[in-house]
Amino acid sequence: MMHAGDVPGQLARGATLLALLVSAALPLDVQAAPARAAKAGPAAAAPAAPASAAPSASTAPRPLSESVAAIVNDEIISTYDLAQRMRLLIATSGIQPSQETLPQFQRQALVSLVDEHLQLHELKRVEKQQKMSIIATDDEVREEISSMASENNMSVDQFLGVLKAQGIGSETLYQQVRASMSWQRWIQGRYGSRLRVGEDQIKATQAHLESVASKPQYQVSEVLIDANRAGGMPQALQGAQQLVSQIQQGAPFPAVARQFSAAPTAASGGDAGWVSPGEMPPEVDAALDQLRPGQLSAPIPVKDGVYIVYLRNKRAGAGATLVNLKQAAVSLPETASSADVAAARATLMGVRAATKGCDDLESVAAKSPGVVAGDLGEAEIADLAPEFRDAAQSLAPGQVSEPIRTKVGLHLVAVCGKHASGAAQLSHDQIENRLFGQQLSMVARRYMRDLRNSATIETR
Structure with missing residues (x-):
């Protein structure tokens, strides 16, 4: 007997469970299963279950060798439940199953199932104590599952086919979605109206963002x-x-x-x-x-x-300045004669006189033999080569430099755009919403930690 936090270290090495997983009649096809971020949270990100009547665990075929994988506060998690959750994790994570990754799926699946049992046990306790409804109804779960199918451009029947093709019973997703929806609703309802983000916190965050701008x-x-x-x-x-x-x-x-x-x-x-x-x-x-x-x-x-x-x-x-640059250049080695440099300069000055700026620099240059033009993209002025830096700083957008000599040639540089980098600071409301979300997440994690610490879990 142990606390919930000890579960991962107490997992069986998986001979029986892995046999249940890999010996099923239908093969796993990770690529066939779409994944999404469900509104209710990460636990609901999976293929959809049917939008018909709520699946019943008692109606699903069970392996003959099913046994107890864990007991959470007197509630049983079977090896069938665990194998099904492993399949769901594999299908929705995009990770190819192997002998190296199966133990990780087993550990994650059991931790998720334990947490869901603890959450639903707590919600049932609160419902009974406060005489209120918290746990999502069948209709609400069906609506969420229908939304999941639509977001994947599939019908519910097609989604069901994805589940079935990978050996996943629809009740597995149904139970996961119910637990996730219900828990998110309870956390938001219980703590959402109690948490307060103070002006001092918002101002401190604004000051920090300004200091690192x-x-x-x-x-x-x-x-x-x-x-x-x-x-x-x-x-x-x-x-x-x-x-x-x-x-x-x-x-x-x-x-x-x-x-x-x-x-x-x-x-x-x-x-x-x-x-x-x-x-x-x-x-x-x-x-x-x-x-x-x-x-x-x-x-x-x-x-x-x-x-x-x-x-x-x-x-x-x-504080940095970004520029968009184009260039037209004539290749010249560092050892080129004065006559060659003068000829290249004359060619580029002709291009400069004929061009209106960035829009036609490349097309004008293409008409001059020996001139190669191209888009240099966006860069921070401080990161430019010294030869180009002065031109980028002094020229306005649309202007073209005079020929610039480098070790590899002679260049015209056109400034196509110039702007200060960095995004605008977050607004007061954006900062408040971010801090509120962080606080709510911290409260939820502490709540779950307390539930695990007070729970009694047995693994077999």
């Missing part, structure tokens, strides 16, 4: 593996390493985040938006500073878990 900003997607749920830091780190490997092999980051992340952003596929230094743990800030757009981080241990971050984009601070 000149620093780079990062557009980030994140996965947070909660060490408490994973059974400790070693298990969290191992799980994060496996997820990084799977993402590198093609598993969609949003799908992985929805099913494995403990961060509030899990419901939106891990999308944390644009963040400034200081908004994430220092260890994550340090990692972001070393990443280039499009790169995935290695696992990043923090105080209570392990982060995986994907840097989608990066922009310079508000």
Whole structure:
């Protein structure tokens, strides 16, 4: 007998359960199952169940070897339930199952089932005590499932076919959606009206954002593996390493985040938006500073878990100036004679006289033999080569420089656009909403931690 926090470390090594999973008549086809961020939260991101009558666990075929996987406050989680949840995780995460990843799916599936049992047990207690309805009705669950099917451009019957083709009983998703909807409703209803974001908090956040406005900003997607749920830091780190490997092999980051992340952003596929230094743990800030757009981080241990971050984009601070440039150039080696340089200069001056600016620079240059034109894209002025930097600073948009000599040739540079980098500061209401969401998420995590600590769980 143990507390809920001890569950992952007490999982059986999986001989019986994995046999149940991999020996089913229907094969797993990860690519066939669409994944989405359900409105109710990460637990509801999965293929849809039928919009007809609520599925009953008693009507679904059960394996003959079904046994007890765990007992949560006298409620049974069967090996069938566990195998079904593993299938659902595999189908919606995009991760290819293997002997290395199955134990992680087993651990995550059992933790999710334990949490859902604890949540529903708590909601039933509150309903009885306060004589109120909290748990989602069949009609509400059916409506959510119908919405999930529509967002995947499928009918409910087609969604059911996706489930069935992967050996997943529709009641598995039905129960998951019910638990997630009900719990989100209770947390929002109980704490949403009680939480207050003070003006001092908003002003402090505004001051921080202003202080880092000149620093780079990062557009980030994140996965947070909660060490408490994973059974400790070693298990969290191992799980994060496996997820990084799977993402590198093609598993969609949003799908992985929805099913494995403990961060509030899990419901939106891990999308944390644009963040400034200081908004994430220092260890994550340090990692972001070393990443280039499009790169995935290695696992990043923090105080209570392990982060995986994907840097989608990066922009310079508000104090920098960005320019869009085009050029027309004549190739000349550094050892070119004065006569060759003079001839190239005359050619480029002719191009300069004939062009109106960025719009026709390339077409005009194409008519001059030996002149090559191209778009240099957008860059921060401070990052430009010294030869181009003065022209980019002094020219207005639409103007073209005189020929500039470099080691490789003679160039005309056209400034096509110039603007200050960095986004506008968040508004008062945007900051208030962000802080409120962070507080609500923290309260919900503490609530679940208390439920786990007071629960009695047996694993078999």
